[in-house]
Amino acid sequence: MRTEQKKRPVVALSGASGYIGSRLLEKLKKSFDIIALSRSGDKRENTEQVTWRSCDLFSQVDTEKGLKGADIAVYLVHSMKPSAKLTQASFEDMDVILADNFAQAAKKNGIKQIVYLSGIIPPEEKLSRHLRSRLEVEKILGSYGVPVTTIRAGLIVGPKGSSFPIAEKLVNRLPVMILPSWTRTKTHPIALADVLTALQKSVGNRDVDNKAIDVGGPEVMTYKELLQNLAHVMGKNFRSVNVPFPTVNLSRLWVSLVSGMPKETVYPLIESLSHPMVASKSHYAEGISDGRVTFEKAAKQALKEEAQSISSSSKKPKIPSLPPRQDVRSVQRMPLPSGKDAGWAARHYMNWVSESLRPFVRTEVDEQLNCKIYLSFMQKPLLILSYAKERSTSHRALYYITGGLFANAKESQQGRIEFRQIPGKQEIIVAIHEYLPALPWIVYKYTQAPIHMIVMFLYRRHLEKLINQREPAPSARKLAGQH
Incomplete structure (x- = not known):
């Protein structure tokens, strides 16, 4: 950390080693000192602007120590993967514990703002498990009096994550797509770069305290149109057959099989696709909500970064992982x-x-x-x-x-x-x-x-x-x- 008499504000960044967190860290360290939180933080090297801390957010003690000394906290955590050798739990219930620990630790450490990346919440009473959980986490984070700024994004177009890689694998691996009725639902994709900008503009911005802000790119399209546009970017012929019924449960299964991604990740996401995921004007914030990168440009960039990542992954030194335990x-x-x-x-x-x-x-x-x-x-x-x-x-x-x-x-x-x-x-x-x-x-x-x-x-x-x-x-x- 910097030692000047006039210190920069300190941001505690959870999920700092993840897909979005690692990129946001690079943007934030230009204006803030960073406490980067990760389960394997002690294995990473500190720099002048970044201090790494190992932190298990399932532990309230660990979380309190992790946020110590921070002014602002960024919450980029989602528990859609098993967190132990045997996990007897739903992601919704695990997310409750993580969010509650984080919110209480923020209150105890005098955090002035929590910035949380969530999903777009449609104005419907019956939400999918995934969206219901995202909304529950938002409420828990704000339940101890610390102001919360929520950035709500739909499908994020980036090289990793979940939704976009699933779409890329479907286009790449299926010669013909069977498209249920949910693929005619509207979605509002947004480039990863625009999500990072929205988060950056929200951190330390007291004008957006206790606000939920929808963000989206310049285009709204159906999931079918998204797959068509992605096929065009990838140079693939898009062949499809429309079916008039939803078949969400069946879709979960075949998407998981075709994409090769775990059902713990795929199932909740597919269940959410029956909802229109479009940014709402009632959750609009000037200079934050409007993404500028087109879907085509964002998809090209994501595919390029993914190809570069695959080719260079063998050359990069691997961060030592935590030893496996029969926990x-x-x-x-x-x-x-x-x-x-x-x-x-x-x-x-x-x-x-x-x-x-x-x-x-x-x-x-x-x-x-x-x-x-x-x-x-x-x-x-x-x-x-x-x-x-x-x-x-x-x-x-x-x-x-x-x-x-x-x-x-x-x-x-x-x-x-x-x-x-x-x-x-x-x-x-x-x-x-x-x-x-x-x-x-x-x-x-x-x-x-x-x-x-x-x-x-x-x-x-x-x-x-x-x-x-x-x-x-x-x-x-x-x-x-x-x-």
Whole structure:
């Protein structure tokens, strides 16, 4: 970092080693000092303008340390890929944890602005999982009082990422395309360069505090027209057959197969294509919303950069990756009875395990809320959960997994289970992080792991029953209203 008496503003950039983050870093360091956050940040070299920090955003402690000393924070994170050897979680629920950690850390560190890259949200009540999650993250980031600027972009035309590479692979690999009705939906592609400009103009710009800004390129087109234009740029003949039905579920499958991209990435994106993804005038910001690069020019540039990247990738020194671990992340969302919080849910869960799994399982909870879980006929506990009082609040109860026959506590000091209330909702996230099982992996995967999911399912059903018992039936509410 610079050491002049008059320091430049400091930007904490999450996802700094990623597709968009690495390019945004180059633009921002001209005017700001950068704290570049990455899971492998300690493996990278610092410069005068850029300090790298290793940061696991699933850890609230890590996130607080990562944002320390920053004035502004940029959030470029999306959890559409598995984050452990075994991931029992939806991307939506993992995104809740990441965003909540980031927002709380920003508040604690006195961050003045969060800039978040999201997707265009159409004015429809029933959104796809992907778009619903993007909107939920936006709300969570702003739930602790730090001003949030959201840049909402549709299909970003760039050499990596997700949507454009999928389109490029479809055009390149399919001699004839079967085009369902969703390919006649409007989309508003935007060049990567224009997205970077929009983000750059928003960072440190207090005029766009607490605003959601739609950005788009100079052309609006259907997905069919986009594929036709891309085929023209690539010098391919475009042959297609229109079909009059949506077939979104079938499309997810064949797009994943043809593109070779993981279903965790493809499925949520394809589900969103039935929505018109066009920038809205109600979310317009002068000098930020209007992208200037045409689709043709952006596509040519993206294909050129991709070709250069492939040819030079073998020559570049590789950044050492994190060593593989046989770790587990399991995240489930559950309803929370009215008037109850995450602290209640954690204590209630420990009692419920003992009562519902009797006579096979018993639990012991001491005055400090530490918990031991046993099989009834065994003297040694299966799991020892140590309550982290200093890291817990009414909205988050945290337990470290510190021992037991089922836990490899010697190898992992950060294995933990948390009960976290989602800001603004009467819902909780129950999550296990960095858990290393003591059982051989194949045994764990086909015994303890599925049993855990069954227990979580049963606890969710239990909470749903509690809520239904407390709520009067519709007829009773109607009668109550008449008196």
